[in-house]
Amino acid sequence: MLKETTTSELIQNYTTYGFAVLNTLLEDQDLPNFELLKLENSALFYEKDDTTLRSLYHLQNSKHFIEWLEKQTWIKAIVGPFLGPNFYLHQTKINIKNQDISSIWPFHRDFPFWNVFDHIPSNKMMNIAIFLDDVNAGSGELIVIPGSHTEFLEREEENKSTEYSIDGSASSDLLFNFTDQEIELFKNKMGSQNIIGPKGTVLAFDANLIHGSGNSLENQSRKLLILTFNSCENLPTAVSERPEYLCSKDHRPIVWR
Numbered sequence: 001m002l003k004e005t006t007t008s009e010l011i012q013n014y015t016t017y018g019f020a021v022l023n024t025l026l027e028d029q030d031l032p033n034f035e036l037l038k039l040e041n042s043a044l045f046y047e048k049d050d051t052t053l054r055s056l057y058h059l060q061n062s063k064h065f066i067e068w069l070e071k072q073t074w075i076k077a078i079v080g081p082f083l084g085p086n087f088y089l090h091q092t093k094i095n096i097k098n099q100d101i102s103s104i105w106p107f108h109r110d111f112p113f114w115n116v117f118d119h120i121p122s123n124k125m126m127n128i129a130i131f132l133d134d135v136n137a138g139s140g141e142l143i144v145i146p147g148s149h150t151e152f153l154e155r156e157e158e159n160k161s162t163e164y165s166i167d168g169s170a171s172s173d174l175l176f177n178f179t180d181q182e183i184e185l186f187k188n189k190m191g192s193q194n195i196i197g198p199k200g201t202v203l204a205f206d207a208n209l210i211h212g213s214g215n216s217l218e219n220q221s222r223k224l225l226i227l228t229f230n231s232c233e234n235l236p237t238a239v240s241e242r243p244e245y246l247c248s249k250d251h252r253p254i255v256w257r
Helices: 008-017 034-039 063-070 073-083 111-117 154-161 180-190
Strands: 019-021 043-046 053-057 087-096 105-108 125-131 142-144 193-195 202-205 211-213 223-231
Touching (some): 008 019
């Protein structure tokens, strides 16, 4: 189990760079069981071949997941300093990496989805990503652009008029993505970092951090659990048309056991 205290270094890295990798790992017994999550009413998404599993959404449907989450009090210690004492799960998913080119996630920010489609007014949100497998170079590791959570292009104002689509929310045809030229500009100014590490690694990252990932050298090569939290003081101003598995309508704060 991770310690329940966060550090000033973690807070400083998160504020400055838009992400922080915890230096303590979750042990195997502290990780949720992927096979149970897959069986317990999660929403399944597939690659473009319609047979290779790409993602599981809405883990809140799983009794196993809820029982696991309530015991993870270390999350409160990390998220609380940024979102306040009361926050809820806006979205949950496990992304899986495969060889097919459709397994990529283009470079993007997350917050435009939640702001434009889900009507969340401010970025009082945080992602916690947990490695359910070892993540190595070539396994479809997450690539982030440090500091990009505070740098925006003028043309991003156009995001506000983007129309929702299901494929644009959960496939390689992702909305709100950046061109290769734009990413090159960001990388030239800020660099990039490939996030690799052993099973049990924990990454916290800002909803406006630019990130993406390629396909893998192997199918089912790495599973990444991503928990998206929103402050209870930052509730949506309208009801989203997106399905529950992409945008939770349950805004009750998490109760820790």
